[in-house]
Amino acid sequence: MSDSIGRRDDLWQALNWQPSATQKEQLTRLQALLRDWNTRVNLTRLVEGEDYWINQIFDSLWPLQEELQHADQPRRCIDVGTGGGFPGLAIAIALPGAQLTLLDSVGRKTAAVAAMAMALGLSPRVRIRTERIEATGRDPAFRGHFDLAVARAVASAPVVAEYLVPLIRPDGEALLYRGQWSDTDTHGLERALEPLKGCIRNVQQCQLPGERGIRHILRISSLSTCPKKYPRPIGVPSKFPLDIFET
Numbered sequence: 001m002s003d004s005i006g007r008r009d010d011l012w013q014a015l016n017w018q019p020s021a022t023q024k025e026q027l028t029r030l031q032a033l034l035r036d037w038n039t040r041v042n043l044t045r046l047v048e049g050e051d052y053w054i055n056q057i058f059d060s061l062w063p064l065q066e067e068l069q070h071a072d073q074p075r076r077c078i079d080v081g082t083g084g085g086f087p088g089l090a091i092a093i094a095l096p097g098a099q100l101t102l103l104d105s106v107g108r109k110t111a112a113v114a115a116m117a118m119a120l121g122l123s124p125r126v127r128i129r130t131e132r133i134e135a136t137g138r139d140p141a142f143r144g145h146f147d148l149a150v151a152r153a154v155a156s157a158p159v160v161a162e163y164l165v166p167l168i169r170p171d172g173e174a175l176l177y178r179g180q181w182s183d184t185d186t187h188g189l190e191r192a193l194e195p196l197k198g199c200i201r202n203v204q205q206c207q208l209p210g211e212r213g214i215r216h217i218l219r220i221s222s223l224s225t226c227p228k229k230y231p232r233p234i235g236v237p238s239k240f241p242l243d244i245f246e247t
Contacts, residue, residue: 015065016068019093023096027057030090033120035047038084054208055212059087062206063204063217064095075148076098077098077100077149078102078146080149080150081103082110088126089117092117100122106130133163137166144168144170144225146169148168150175150176151177153177155237157188158188158241158243160176161189161196161242162192162196165193166230176220178216197224198220200220
C-alpha cells in the first residue's frame with residue numbers, strides 16, 4: 001500500500017465512513033477533472049495531494065458524519081456558492097441517496113461544475129443553477145424545499161444565514177462551514193437568526209488532519225417559517241448584515 005493510499009484510509013477512518021470502490025474512483029476522477037478544468041477556469045488552488053484530499057474532500061465531508069451513516073436516505077440538498085464544486089460534488093458522491101442543487105452566480109464556474117458532474121455520472125442527481133442566491137431564496141420552487149442547505153467560504157456567518165435559512169424545510173438544517181469561531185461570533189449569528197426565525201442547533205469543531213487548521217460547523221434549524229421578506233434583495237444582505245443593522 002502506498003503512503004498516499006494509507007493516508008486516504010486514515011481520512012475515511014476519521015470520518016467513520018468507508019467509501020465504496022465506485023465512490024473512491026469518483027473522488028479520484030474528480031481530482032483529475034478539477035485539475036483539467038483549472039487550466040481553463042480559475043476554480044481553486046487546492047487541487048494536488050493533501051490540498052485536495054484534506055482541504056477539499058475531508059473538509060467537505062466531516063460535517064456530514066451523521067448523514068454518512070445513512071448515506072442512501074433520500075435528501076434534497078443545496079450548495080450555495082459552490083465555486084469549483086465544493087462541498088457539493090463531494091457530498092453528491094458520498095450521499096448516493098441525495099438530490100443536489102449546486103448554485104453559483106458565475107457562469108464559467110457553473111459550466112465547469114456541470115461538465116464535471118456529467119463526467120462523473122452524477123447528472124441524474126445533480127442540478128446546476130446559475131443565479132444569485134437572493135433570487136433563488138425568493139423562488140417558490142426552492143424556498144422551504146431542502147433538507148440540507150450548505151455553504152462554505154461564501155460570506156460572514158450572519159450573511160450566509162440569511163441566504164440559507166429561507167431554503168430549508170421546517171425539519172431541515174442549514175450547515176455553515178466556518179474556520180475559526182468564537183463566542184462573539186455566536187452572539188452575532190444569534191442576533192441575525194432572530195428575525196429569520198432560526199436557531200443554532202449546535203457547533204462542532206474539527207482539527208483537520210495533517211495540522212491543516214481548525215474548522216467549525218454550525219447546524220441551524222428553523223423555529224418557525226422564515227418571514228417572506230428574507231432574503232432581502234440582491235446585494236442587501238452583504239451590505240447590511242442582520243447582526244449589525246436594523247431590519
